[in-house]
Structure formats: C-alpha cells, structure tokens
Amino acid sequence: MGIREKLEELRDQGLADIQKTADLDSINKIRVRLLGKKGPITNVLRGMKDLSAEERPQVGKFANQIKQDLQAKLDEKKSQIEDDLLQAKLQSEKIDVTLPGTSVAQGQPHVIQQVIDQVVDIFTDMGYQVAVGDEVEEEEYNFEKLNLPKDHPARDMQDTFYVTPSILMRTQTSPMQARMLEKHDFSKGPLKMISPGKVYRRDTDDATHSHQFHQIEGMVVGKHITMADLKGTLELVAQKLFGDQLQVRLRPSYFPFTEPSVEADITCFNCMGKGCPICKGTGWIEVLGAGMTHPNVLKMSGVDPNVYGGFAFGLGPDRFAMLKYGVEDIRDFYLNDVRFLNQFDQKG
Amino acid sequence: MKVSYQWLNEYLPLAKNGIKPAALAEKLARTSVDINEVSSPKDGLKKVVVGLVKECVPHPNSDHLHVCQVQVSDDETVQIVCGAPNVAAGEKVIVALHGARIGNNVKIKRSKMRGEESNGMLCALQELGVSTSVTPKSDDEGIWILPDDAKVGEPVWPYVGMDDTIIDTDVTPNRGDMLSIYGNVNDLSAIYDLKKNFRQHALASEDGGPASDKVKISVADDKIAPVYKMRVIENVKVADSPLWLKVKLMNSGVRPINNVVDITNYILLKYGQPLHSFDYDKLPSHDINVRHAHEGEKLTTLDDEERVLKANDIVIAAGDTAVALAGTMGGKSTMVDNNTKTVALEAAIFDPVMVRKQARRLDLHSESSMRFERGINPETVETALNEAAYWLTQLANGTVDQGIVVGNQSDYPAKTIQMSTAKVNDTLGTDLSLADLLDIFRRLDFATEKIDDDQFKVVVPARRWDISIPADLNEEIARLYGYDKIPSTLPVMTRTLGGLTDRQRRLRASRHVLEGLGLDQAISYSLTTVAKAKQFMVEPQDVEPMVLSYPMSSDHVATRMNIVSGLLNDIAYNHARNVDNVALYEQGRVFIPAGGERPREEEHVAGAVTGSLYADNWHMKGDQIDFFQLKGIVEQYLKNFAVNGKVEFVADSSRPEMHPGRTANILLDNQQVGFIGEVHPQTAKEYKIPETYVFELNLEALLKADRRDKHYEAISKYPSITRDIALLVDSSVTNADVVNAINEKGGAFLTDVHLFDVYEGSHLPKGKKSLAYTLTYRDQNDTLKEETVNKAFAKVEAHLTDALGAEIR
Numbered sequence A: 001m002g003i004r005e006k007l008e009e010l011r012d013q014g015l016a017d018i019q020k021t022a023d024l025d026s027i028n029k030i031r032v033r034l035l036g037k038k039g040p041i042t043n044v045l046r047g048m049k050d051l052s053a054e055e056r057p058q059v060g061k062f063a064n065q066i067k068q069d070l071q072a073k074l075d076e077k078k079s080q081i082e083d084d085l086l087q088a089k090l091q092s093e094k095i096d097v098t099l100p101g102t103s104v105a106q107g108q109p110h111v112i113q114q115v116i117d118q119v120v121d122i123f124t125d126m127g128y129q130v131a132v133g134d135e136v137e138e139e140e141y142n143f144e145k146l147n148l149p150k151d152h153p154a155r156d157m158q159d160t161f162y163v164t165p166s167i168l169m170r171t172q173t174s175p176m177q178a179r180m181l182e183k184h185d186f187s188k189g190p191l192k193m194i195s196p197g198k199v200y201r202r203d204t205d206d207a208t209h210s211h212q213f214h215q216i217e218g219m220v221v222g223k224h225i226t227m228a229d230l231k232g233t234l235e236l237v238a239q240k241l242f243g244d245q246l247q248v249r250l251r252p253s254y255f256p257f258t259e260p261s262v263e264a265d266i267t268c269f270n271c272m273g274k275g276c277p278i279c280k281g282t283g284w285i286e287v288l289g290a291g292m293t294h295p296n297v298l299k300m301s302g303v304d305p306n307v308y309g310g311f312a313f314g315l316g317p318d319r320f321a322m323l324k325y326g327v328e329d330i331r332d333f334y335l336n337d338v339r340f341l342n343q344f345d346q347k348g
Numbered sequence B: 001m002k003v004s005y006q007w008l009n010e011y012l013p014l015a016k017n018g019i020k021p022a023a024l025a026e027k028l029a030r031t032s033v034d035i036n037e038v039s040s041p042k043d044g045l046k047k048v049v050v051g052l053v054k055e056c057v058p059h060p061n062s063d064h065l066h067v068c069q070v071q072v073s074d075d076e077t078v079q080i081v082c083g084a085p086n087v088a089a090g091e092k093v094i095v096a097l098h099g100a101r102i103g104n105n106v107k108i109k110r111s112k113m114r115g116e117e118s119n120g121m122l123c124a125l126q127e128l129g130v131s132t133s134v135t136p137k138s139d140d141e142g143i144w145i146l147p148d149d150a151k152v153g154e155p156v157w158p159y160v161g162m163d164d165t166i167i168d169t170d171v172t173p174n175r176g177d178m179l180s181i182y183g184n185v186n187d188l189s190a191i192y193d194l195k196k197n198f199r200q201h202a203l204a205s206e207d208g209g210p211a212s213d214k215v216k217i218s219v220a221d222d223k224i225a226p227v228y229k230m231r232v233i234e235n236v237k238v239a240d241s242p243l244w245l246k247v248k249l250m251n252s253g254v255r256p257i258n259n260v261v262d263i264t265n266y267i268l269l270k271y272g273q274p275l276h277s278f279d280y281d282k283l284p285s286h287d288i289n290v291r292h293a294h295e296g297e298k299l300t301t302l303d304d305e306e307r308v309l310k311a312n313d314i315v316i317a318a319g320d321t322a323v324a325l326a327g328t329m330g331g332k333s334t335m336v337d338n339n340t341k342t343v344a345l346e347a348a349i350f351d352p353v354m355v356r357k358q359a360r361r362l363d364l365h366s367e368s369s370m371r372f373e374r375g376i377n378p379e380t381v382e383t384a385l386n387e388a389a390y391w392l393t394q395l396a397n398g399t400v401d402q403g404i405v406v407g408n409q410s411d412y413p414a415k416t417i418q419m420s421t422a423k424v425n426d427t428l429g430t431d432l433s434l435a436d437l438l439d440i441f442r443r444l445d446f447a448t449e450k451i452d453d454d455q456f457k458v459v460v461p462a463r464r465w466d467i468s469i470p471a472d473l474n475e476e477i478a479r480l481y482g483y484d485k486i487p488s489t490l491p492v493m494t495r496t497l498g499g500l501t502d503r504q505r506r507l508r509a510s511r512h513v514l515e516g517l518g519l520d521q522a523i524s525y526s527l528t529t530v531a532k533a534k535q536f537m538v539e540p541q542d543v544e545p546m547v548l549s550y551p552m553s554s555d556h557v558a559t560r561m562n563i564v565s566g567l568l569n570d571i572a573y574n575h576a577r578n579v580d581n582v583a584l585y586e587q588g589r590v591f592i593p594a595g596g597e598r599p600r601e602e603e604h605v606a607g608a609v610t611g612s613l614y615a616d617n618w619h620m621k622g623d624q625i626d627f628f629q630l631k632g633i634v635e636q637y638l639k640n641f642a643v644n645g646k647v648e649f650v651a652d653s654s655r656p657e658m659h660p661g662r663t664a665n666i667l668l669d670n671q672q673v674g675f676i677g678e679v680h681p682q683t684a685k686e687y688k689i690p691e692t693y694v695f696e697l698n699l700e701a702l703l704k705a706d707r708r709d710k711h712y713e714a715i716s717k718y719p720s721i722t723r724d725i726a727l728l729v730d731s732s733v734t735n736a737d738v739v740n741a742i743n744e745k746g747g748a749f750l751t752d753v754h755l756f757d758v759y760e761g762s763h764l765p766k767g768k769k770s771l772a773y774t775l776t777y778r779d780q781n782d783t784l785k786e787e788t789v790n791k792a793f794a795k796v797e798a799h800l801t802d803a804l805g806a807e808i809r
C-alpha cells in the first residue's frame, strides 16, 4: 500500500470515527489522536523520505488536504454537539410564564391629593399662583375680611372650631383671598391664585359630614374681569376634570364674599344629563360655588372696587372624589385603610 | 318654604300660561332660590273617591265596627265596614275603593271583617299619607268628613287640597323675602313677566272701642323692636277653621289648630310677617313692655318647656312678667285657647341678631324666628296686621277695636342706587343696553330713573332689604337676564407668571419619592387627643398643644404636634381589619405653640410601616420591616431632597414612645430635623398595633437648608483599586465611628467606603464584633500605583488600631 492509500484510509477511518462521536470529550480525543504530533498522519508522512522529489510535494499537499478535511469535520461536529447541548439546556430551563411576577413596593398618592394636584395643574397652566395658607386662622381673615361680620346669619352656615374668640380652625381656604389681596402689587398685573388645603367645621362625622375636609379656593382680581370670564373658567376646569362634552350651568346662590353669587352645576358625568341616581334624576351635579368678588372684600383689603373687580370660586376635592369614584362615606378618606387607598391609580 | 302651586295661581296666571309646577320649580332654581323637592300629596295614590254614607248600622259581631252602605257613584252603592266612631249616615266621606292605593303604599282589597263583606275603606287624611304633623287634631279621632257639596264618585283630591303641587324651596340667608307667598309672587311675576294680582283684604270696620284704652306699649330699646304694633280684637269665637284655610296650612306644612292661630299662621305664610296672638284676658297686666330678659328670668313657652333666660334674650312682658320670647315663641300662660274672648294681636320687627342668638341658644327654631332672622318686609307689617284682623272678623266673628297701638315705628327710607350700563356689562361680560336694564327693573317692580345714556337710578323697594349696592343689582340683572345667556370667556389680561413655587414643587416631588419607595399617602385627622398630640415630637419639648374651645368629640380636641400618632391610628384601623402589611406616609401641618396667638405651623413628613413592604410571593418571602429598611427609605428621601449639609443618624434612647435601643435622631449639620426607629412595644400596645417602625422629619429645616449644587463630575478614565479590610472591634464601636476613622486618614484617593459584613456571635470573643469594608481608591487624573494605595491603606489600618483599638483580621 502506498502512502497515498494509507492516507486515504486514515482519512476515511477518521471521518467515520468523527461521525460516530456524540460528545465534546470524544471529539477532543479524536483530534489529539488523529492530528497530534504523534498521530498516524505524522507517522505516515515520515515515510515521505522514500519518495521521489516530484512526488513529495504532491503527497505533502495531499496530506495537508486530509488534515484540513478532518479538522473541518471535527469543527463541524463540535459545533453540532454544542448546539444540541444548548438546545437541551434551554429545554430544561423552561418556566411557567403564567406564574405571577414578583411584587414590588409602589405607593399611591391619596385620592384627594390626586384631585388637588389635578386641579392645581389646570390652574397653574393658566398662570395662576398657588397660595397655601395656615390652618389655624384669625377670625378676622376667616370671616370679617370676607364680608362676614359678627352676627351675620351666614356664620351659622358654618359651625366653627374656635380656639379663642379671635383664633379658629379655618372653615374655608378663603382667608388666603384677603391675605393675597393685601400683599399683591396690582401695578404688576392681575392677581390669579388658587388656595388648596385642609379646612375644619364643627360637625359630627358621618357618611356625608367630616369635621375635616379639603377645599380649593380660587380668585382672579384685576381690571375688567367679568362674570363671563368666571363662567368660561369654570367650564374649562369642569371639562378638563370630567370630560369635554360637559356643560356648566350657573344658578343663583349666596356667599357673603361674592355678589352676585352662583352655584355651578355640571352635566352629570354618569348619565350625561339623562338623569340617574347620582344626579337625583336632574342630569346635573352641583360641584362648586362661585361669584363676583364682593366690593366690601376688595375694600377691606385695600383694593379699590371702582377700579378692580374679579371673581372667586371654591370647590371641594372630597366631594369631587366621592362623585368621581362613587365613594359613599367621606370618612373613608381619613381612616386610611390601605385597601381603600390602593384603589385609586395615579391616572385618576 | 313649602310653596303651594295652587296658592300662587290665585295671584299669578301660571297655569293659564301653561307654566306647570315642575317647570316653575326649575325656573326658580335657575333664577331665584334652590329647590329641595316638588311633589303632590296625591302622588302614588289611586281610586280614592267621594262617597255618601247612605246607611250605617252597628256590626252584628263587634261592639265598635259599623257596617255602612256607601254610594260611590251615581249607580253603585257598596258595603264597607268602618271602625271610626264618627261615621254616620248622611256624611260625605273619603272612600278607598277595592283596588285603591293609599298612604304608605297600602293596597285596599275587598275582604270580610268578622263575617261582613267590606268593599273598601273609609279614610282619615293620615291614611292618605298626609303627615300627622300637619293633620288637624280632628283627623286623629276618626274619618275625614267632606263638605256636603262634594260630588259623589269624583276623585277626592280637590276636596282636601291633595291635587295641589308643593314646591319646597331652600332659601339662602339673603333671600328672606322668598319666605312668603308675597315674595314668591313678586319674584315669579318678574321672572315670567306676568301681571300679578296679589289680593289683599283691607279691614272694613273697627267696631270696638279705642284699642289704646286696652293696651299700652313701651319698647325699651329701638334696636330690639324697630317696629312693634298691636291690635285688640274682642268677642272672638274660637273654633275650627274653614276647609280652605286648613288645606292651605297643611299644604304649607303647618298644622291647623283653631281659627285664631290658623289666621296668624296664614298671614305668616302669605306675607312672611310673623304675628303673635295673646289671650288678652290672661295677660297679667296690659302694660306691654318689649325688653331684654332679666338674667335668670323664667318663662314657660307654648311647648311646655320652662326656659331660663339670659340678659341677651328679648321678651314681651306684661307689666314685668315675661309672657313671650320675642319673635321666637309665645308663653304658655297667655296662649289662645277655646275660651279666649279677646285677642291682643302683635305684629313687629325684631332684631334679627337677637332673635337668632336666642333661637340658637334655646334650640328653638320656629317659622317665626326663621323669618325674623332673615329680615321682615317693613312695608307689610301693618298690612299683615290689618288683614289678620279682617280674617278674625270673618272667621271668628271678632270685633276689631279702633286703631293700632304703636309701640315703635322706625323709618325705612327707600334706597336709591345709581347704576352705569357700561359698568354692568363690564362686570357681567354682557352686552345689554340701557333699555334692557330698565326693562328688567320694570319686571321686578323697582322704580327707575334714567339719567343719561349710561347712568340710571334704581329705587329698591323695602321688601328687598337684601339689596343695597350696585353689585346687588348686578345679581338681579344677571339672574333675570339668565345665567345661561351670559357668554363663556377666559380672562383677557397681561401674562401672569404662575406655577408652583420652589417650595411647592419640592414638596410635591418629595411625596412621589416616598410613593416610589412603596409608601401609600395617608391623610389623617389633624385634630386629635391632647395625649397623642404631644407624642413623637421631632424636638421633644414640654409644651401643651393648642386645644379647641368647644370640641365636637373627645377624639378631636387638640391640634397635632406630630404626624406619626395619626399614622399609628391608621395602622390600628388597618390591623383591626386584618390588614397587616401597612406602609403609610403623610405630609402635612403640625402645630407647635410658640408663644404667639397662633401656633407655628410646620410642614412635616412622617412614615409608619408594619409587616412587610413587599407581599409574600410564591418565590420570594417578603421581609418584615426593620430599622434598616426604613432607614434606607429615609436616606433615599433625604438624598432626593439634595440638602448640602451633613446628615447623621445618632442613637437616641430618650424618647418615651420609641424603642430605646432602636431609635435614632436625624441631624442635619448638627440640627435636629427628625427621628426614626421602632415604636416602643408599650406604646404599640396602647395603640393596639403590631411591631411598627416610624420616622418623622421637619421639612421646614430641610427646605431652608442649602442645596447641593448640581454639577457634573467627570467619570475617571483611570481604573480604581480596592482593598478589603476586616476589623475586630468592641461592640460599642459603631459603624459611624469606623467610617469616620477611615475617612480621616483615607488620603486623597479614597473615594468610597463600603460596609459588606457585620458579624457578632459565637465565633468571636464576647463583647467584640467584626466589621468588614471595601475601600475604593481612584485618581481622577492618573493611573494609581499599587504602592501608593498600599501606603494609604496602611495608614488607615494603623489609625483604626490606634483610635478604635481595632484588631485587623
């Protein structure tokens, strides 16, 4: 048998061995056995010295060819085995993707905070400033400067927690109207403000009454501020809060610090005006009180009512939240049952 | 006020103009006053007709029932068993036929009563659902007897006024004029521009002697009663009122009593003028004195209550004996009864504030006091008095004495208000002409006078005492023109820079940080008990909280000086409902007395966590909250607050409500800004809560503190070198001690000290613990050399040994 034949035999045998192999370890062993320095091919090539000068390069070339073939086959086989192994591993790693995800801690803003933030954002976008006042107020600012002199019947509308005859828990956030009117420099333009916060009334807590609740008061005072502006402003707010199609209607009402005073109703967002239990069949829901700032309020804060005028409005975030989410008991807002708190996602 | 639609129609052609009750109510709500309810007494009732009792015999098997043959139509007579004592042949009665529905949704069916067939029921008014608070006493005693002219077989409603519709209005304090039919007629006449025909009855004759011989009146103070008048009516026959009057009263929610009382109530409803009738002969003296009460003076009122009066109260006295609470309620000793012969009839205006205070103090709110509080029309005091006297002649056969005895009569000059058309439009945003405005006032029956093309004068009638300035007239214009017709615009004005202030923005952002870290926002009560108000103060001090003068409940008497106690109440509420993983925070005001009239209000934030932040999961156990988890939250919160100063957590064992070994004060540049730790088990027990960790921070301090500059620091291109070090130290040595020591001698290239292990236990000598740190060194500008780091590290090792007695392991 010539060298060439021997090499061919080695190649065929080698390819067959590789073909039979099924694991990486054997592949390595075959590689070492066939192609190593002490392997059969090297051994065969040692007999090249007996060949003629013409044959030698040809055989050498042939031997290299065989080495390459074997190497290629080994590589191919190796990658095939690795691939199979990976597939098997992945198969074994299969999980039940329907198992629940790991819980992460995520708190919620309080639903009333959400309403307040939403309203605040609407007004700050329109260039209003936010004036946050103290919760313990002087009676002068809570009542007197809002055109509610002592013995005014409207004082009976609000039972008050007094601390001393002149100090009280504010019953409304309106005291900030007077405080801001006194501070504002009207030569720099109109005053546009809202004032959100906690307020207190001397009430017995039940499903619809709470001795503590929230209010957002707003006021615009400048030159040529009209009732039409008030109506437009309230409409915009109602639509941003409750939906585009909602209408606002005004009804006469009474607040000592506005004249004329109105109650603003919006189309019932539950039935869109058709009438339902939420709106007691009227198709309308009362959402806020408003009016044109009473000249006495301006006067008492040193603003000339002959030059300046404006409007004011007040709304109750608690009531908004109750209406919007159908919360039936106002006390739920202040007991902080986490099962209650967690129902209000931040999209509001 | 319960306003009768039928009564209104006597003076205004509403029905004739197709204005139905529901539409009328809607119009009132949109133009004048709010509406509580619109309803008809006959709502829900059916098959109730006029019947004639043809025959009435005792029931053979009963000692009180009667078997009646009742004609219920021209050609039908039915047998009905009736138990009323007053049933008798020849009476016209109310018959609920078989199949009828009467009050309380009761259905009437044919039945047998003790063997006798009964084809319906003879009814009293209360059985038709009329409230017993307004039915006359006679209705309690048997069936209701209809007038003789009632037509047999017809529905019974018109004969008892139940076909009326009642519009229940909710009158705001400024619209006292709407507490009368008169006021409603005036307003509706303006609203619909309808001609009104308000029928008044003048007193035709005064046939008695001079009234001034009968009574003398003195009013102690003009302020108590600016108007006080009296008439005397003799020979009065007290009896039942006629049906029309009873019906008017019942439909207005007032119970008929007798003709004298009913007439005063009728006038009260018609004019809004409260009247009071005294039994003249029972008056202990005929010198009437209107005065303040004597302190401690006693008076038994009509409701049989003995009232002890105060000097601020106002009374009508006969001689010096109080006989009535002025404007509020009459006295029992001088009340009109069936034997009354002579009536002293009072018509007055009392001071609204005095009446209000008196009614409030005595919790005695009457139809009269309500009207005095909101104002009385001075124009109709005398009209009302005269019409009442007229009705006493007509319905009680009375003889009116000559003249009115006047105790006081103040002037009520007409108010004239000058208006500008331009100003009106500039306020309302309308485009009304002068003519439009004048027409609105014509409808209101307010006299006007045009001055020029813009200016005009309006004379406000006394009946609208709520109106005194142009703004008040703007309201009249707006409501009558129609709020719906006012356009919607937005203020056109120079740009204003609004938006949140820096403080407001930071407070809002900081809330979101805590939410992101797993805490729900709570809003708790700011008013709490004194004990709870004083707990958990950021800066504990011996100070009493501000307390309310007249708290409503013992749980809410003082303003809180901390937020934590409220959160613990919340946790208790959750725990009682088996909710055991609770993580709450609250941001809000605390009230720290600081010597002034008002407490200093500080914005604080507090957190309280019990159970675990993460719910147990199928493949991860939720860790129970501990000090370090909550500290991590606080540290993250503080990091986001970006204060520049040095924040330290310093062990504190002095707070009585906190675990002495697991509490730290939080200092910012050595100033106390908060605390954190475990609630003392004893305190937790008092709150009925499980193990709970809390913190509270004074945000005023954090908001005031210098903020870290936001400047960018380049990431070093050069590699860092780390060294680990493990130390054995005394247990009393804190992590902070070690970190401080390392930093002290760390050298210029030490950039981070990271604690990676703490061990205390059986493998170590008693009283020792092991701490292990990774120190990271880096040069911003060059590659660090090993030997540089070795040198620096050696210095740290040496210092730790020297300063802390640490054994390097």
Ligand SMILES: [Zn+2]
Pocket (backbone or CB within 6 Å): A268, A269, A270, A271, A272, A273, A274, A275, A276, A277, A278, A279, A280, A281, A283, A284
């Ligand atoms: Zn609805």
